[in-house]
Amino acid sequence: MTTDLIKKEVAIEFIIDGKACKIGAMAKGSGMIHPNMATMLCFITTDVSITPQMLQKALTLSVEESFNMVSVDGDTSTNDMASIMASGLAGNPLIAAEGEDFSTFVAALDYVNHQLAKMIAADGEGATKLIIVEVKGAFDKESAKAISKSVATSNLCKTAMFGADANWGRVLCAIGYAPAKVDVTKVDLAFQSCVGKVEVCKKGAGIYFDEVMAKKILSEKEITVDIKLGDGEASAIAYGCDLTYDYVKINGDYRT
């Protein structure tokens, strides 16, 4: 049994030392727990020539910022998995240490994993939209991650997104209770989607904004919650989705 609704596949080509290299990947997962089977699974293949140690290092680096920043419902699964296999057939010089080639590979892998992470969040159980929480100007990386995850996981923010309401108070609240270093009097907040951007909060206080436009922006399928802190230089992105009637149906009414 799976509640996945869309296929989650990505394939890209990139160049290392003049050689065309490829990464292909597929993933499944839409709720964090299905007690009868595995939940999130991701299989990545590449033809890059790379040592097992550097391959593991690249995967660990990339997963930390992509899959580990996805939250469908805040419930950590018992059995998530991301695996990677490299055949070496691309013919690039073996990547055996950090350097330009390794960085190129990690950048390509990051692209693939972030795309899949977005697909997983967008296809979250009952979700009608993808919520990308982008934090900039944080005191440090830990704070940036904690804040972006806190907003992406907040049930009150998630229901507001479902209702297409620019409820900046709930976002500020989730920023405030995140286990992070943050000065809430320096927070700028905007909501953005393909139809536009609306600033709703400056220096931690609400400002006048066009509610009709805000509603239009938040009615799209992919929303960015744009959080600018004034605490430092660190940034992070978390991927989430809205909390809907169908989430309750899938997880509460699933046996009737």
Place this chain on the structure above:
Amino acid sequence: MTTDLIKKEVAIEFIIDGKACKIGAMAKGSGMIHPNMATMLCFITTDVSITPQMLQKALTLSVEESFNMVSVDGDTSTNDMASIMASGLAGNPLIAAEGEDFSTFVAALDYVNHQLAKMIAADGEGATKLIIVEVKGAFDKESAKAISKSVATSNLCKTAMFGADANWGRVLCAIGYAPAKVDVTKVDLAFQSCVGKVEVCKKGAGIYFDEVMAKKILSEKEITVDIKLGDGEASAIAYGCDLTYDYVKINGDYRT
């Protein structure tokens, strides 16, 4: 604007040194955030004779185990408050230090606050039932609290309770990812309500149970999730509620 549906009031009488003492209290709150006004408020009055220092100490002790163990939606409010006032009119000898009289007073206060905490959780936004998560045998107090809160806050446990499904896998999962010291191979789990009790898990593994009976138990208005760990002597109780269509409606559709 408030989403409270029931009045939350408690009054009790108790004896200190032969003198009848009283505590009366009222509270409001059903979601953790309403940006337009305060959220949880609690006003407690008593006629006990007690110094301000000991009164504050009693309140702090009691709040930690009662109101601070309530979760409606995991979203910490920006402005909860519990206040207490003592007139001294009961005529008991002034309580100015710890001892038997102080303990009697704290026990009475605990009773009042736990009753109110239960009422708040039961009247949680959209809730159809009160979920009492009782943890015993934990390694230490912090672990007991973290585990009980983790289960009470889990969206997947909350939707399962809404669906009256004895989904022990979700409970074990929330125990497992709690920031706590726990050996999941020692967990016994049962669900209980006024119509009976059903054991669903022994030593971390599911056991055969009567699903019809389990459904009946979980269809009641007050459910106890009875978690027995094998790690130590500490215990804790958290108060929560189920996650329902109406929670989504109240928090997602509130402006339409």
